Amino acid sequence: MRAETIAVGSELLLGQISNTNAQIISRALQEIGVDVYYHTCVGDNEERIKQVFKIALERSDVIIFTGGLGPTLDDLTKETVSSFLNLPLQLDEPSLERIKDYFKKKGKPMTQNNYKQALLPEGSSPILNRKGTAPGVLLKYGEKIIIMLPGPPFEMEPMLTESVIPYLAKSSQNTIFSRVLKFYEIGESLLEEKIKDLIVGQSNPTIAPLAKMGEVTLRITAKAEDIETARNLIRPVEEEIVKRVGQYLYGFDNESIEEIVAGLLLTSKKSISIAESCTGGLMAHKLTNIPGISEVFERGVVSYSNRAKQELLNVKAETLGEYGAVSEQTAMEMAQGIRITANTDIGVSITGIAGPGGGSPEKPVGLVYIGYADSKTVIVEKHLFTGDRMDIKQRSVDAALHMVRRMLKGSGD
Template identity: 45%
Template structure:
């Protein structure tokens, strides 16, 4: 069964609010086996709303409209439904009484404008709204299902959960759609995709690459007659992917790289300290965003100036004068200084040029040196990251976390010395 989602509101088109409702609904529809092939956003214009509804109903088995059910003149979803169905709008007596009681309980008299929320196409049914004034709409027309729900999330979510999704689930016969996302680091999207090209051709389950900042994701989606069968199909595809790219997979679904780093440090009983220059504390922020990180993270030094690199981390003045703040020897000394002066097992040092200015032909914007140190060795890697200042900073912390993850997982920093 296919359904299209139509989000209604000029404020969405102007970018004044973000449409979180449609994203939430798409995920919930997949859970009950409903395919969503298209989502449309349309402004508060009756003819354009009607056109969007008509086109959706020509393609799909049903449509869910979000927004446009309030009391103002630009709330036009009721009128659009009536236009499509060729029916007059009628006052729903039970909803009218509910609205009157709602306003009376607050010491207010309902106005005609407020009462128009109780209007519906003649053959449509109201969907109760326990958290607001505007009821939703449900209709079956020409063999198609039509739903309309108000836009405020605190009203939309419970109404969709309790009234829309159960009705749709009855039509799927238990069929489900399940997805799992594999998260990779240390490999580019094109290289990863090339190694999985035959698997990407699979139709069920499907395997789709998704480029993310500092990561590559592969989404596995299975359509099946039961949740257990869907999970089995996903597991088989995941196994095939891991056989080829397992070395680069660090997590699944919402798992972040900092989460797995903290977990590996806890399991190894090892601590961490960081020294940051160009990232300005971002690495420490990401680590301390993980619950339980206090078990392993001792702290960090934001040594933006050369004077603090020397005073707090023990970076030799001769290194700074000879090689500069952005250099392999400085990153090495920062990592070792963080580890030795803060008393941790692992130390990380990051120094670079985040931009947009400060680059030279020898040291361009985006150049970052990352040092990783433990009692066995110190390793320094360099990268030239593309992007604006915020992107360079994020990519630098991502690469630092990836190097640390590899070192902890493989038993020591000396493992990073291998090509």
């Protein structure tokens, strides 16, 4: 089955946003064995949308539109498809009810132009949109499958995952199954060096390394008639990789490091508190993205000023005076201080220089100390991260989460 995506929106052609939807859709289709052959972007112009749609109908079995489903006059996707295929737009009552409901919940008036969003081409079905007013559209036209999704990725992605992919998976012959291994503290080159013979020697499954900020992943992908066969192809390859570089492996598939840490805290029933300086609350934010974390996360403190470090964490004035806020000693007192004041099993601290200002030859931008305290031990790690302010915040939090993971693993096994 050949698919292509068509993104509709002048903002794409003006370079105001990037067509990330095409990437999200391609990745999802690949996993169910549907080949994507083209991506197209076109502006909010009926004639040009029509031309692009005509070309797509000639060469593809599945056409996925994104964008142009909004309430405004320049939202033209449904109108153009409907007029090109001669399928008049009809009011879909359940969709209208949903839209009315949406505005009611928001306590805002529904305007006349929102009615337009409840119109669907004859013979099509709506795709549920949990995040916004525009329903998606699923239309079988002869042998062709035409799908229309809204442009905002936060609306589009759940609709893709929950409705479109399950639907298309039924029509696809092959299953593609992937397993992702996630590594920390090993570079892409070294990792590849250690398993090069496996990468070169394999065609099903394939092994593809991918470097992201601060981590490397290996994707093992098998193609087979069913998922069980694909899993069986992957298993021995995964085992061999774990044998060689298992000490750097920390997770699988979509698990984030904060999910892993939250899982370890919840199962071991260990409470945690966090004292952050340069990361400004990012570690607490990441951990509190995990539902249920309130059972173990007691508090966080963003001690940006020295006074806050003294008042809330009992860091000694002499320590700050002698060693400075960015030092091993301060990180240690912060970790102990938050642990004791919050009365938790674990205390974590981060203090460093995120930049762009504030660096010196002795304490350059990117210097970060991370502290960990529990009832038995206090340790501090020193890091020198590269990148801009945001990168340094991210890398610091990743390092702190990995540190907590290692300590919990070490004590829990």
